[in-house]
C-alpha cells in the first residue's frame with residue numbers, strides 16, 4: 551500500500567460519518583495535497599475488493615463509504631442533511647440470521663436503509679417555524 555492509500559484507509563477507519571468520495575478527498579488532501587479524486591476512487595474500489603470498506607450506493611451517484619463496519623448492516627439516513635448512521639439495534643442484526651433459518655437461504659448480502667429526518671434537522675425546522 552502506498553502512503554496515499556493508507557491515508558484513505560485511515561480516514562475511512564476513523565470516521566463514523568459514512569463519507570462520500572469528495573469528503574475523503576478533502577481529508578486526504580490535507581496530508582497529500584497532490585492527491586486526485588480519481589486516486590481516491592481507485593483506492594476506495596481497491597479497499598472494497600479487499601473487504602475493508604463497504605459501499606453504500608445511491609441513485610444520485612452520491613455513494614458513501616463505511617470503513618468501520620465493512621459488512622452489511624442497517625443504515626439510518628437523514629433526507630435533509632444526508633447524515634448516515636448505524637442504528638445499533640440488535641433485532642435488526644438478527645434479521646438475516648432469522649431469515650436464513652426460516653428460508654434455508656445462505657444470506658450473502660443485504661441492504662436495509664431507513665430514511666427519515668434526524669433529530670438535529672427536526673429541531674432546525676421547529677426553530678424556523680417559530681421565527
Ligand SMILES: [Zn+2]
Nearest residue numbers: 628631668671
Ligand atoms: Zn439531518
Ligand SMILES: [Zn+2]
Nearest residue numbers: 616619635636
Ligand atoms: Zn454503516
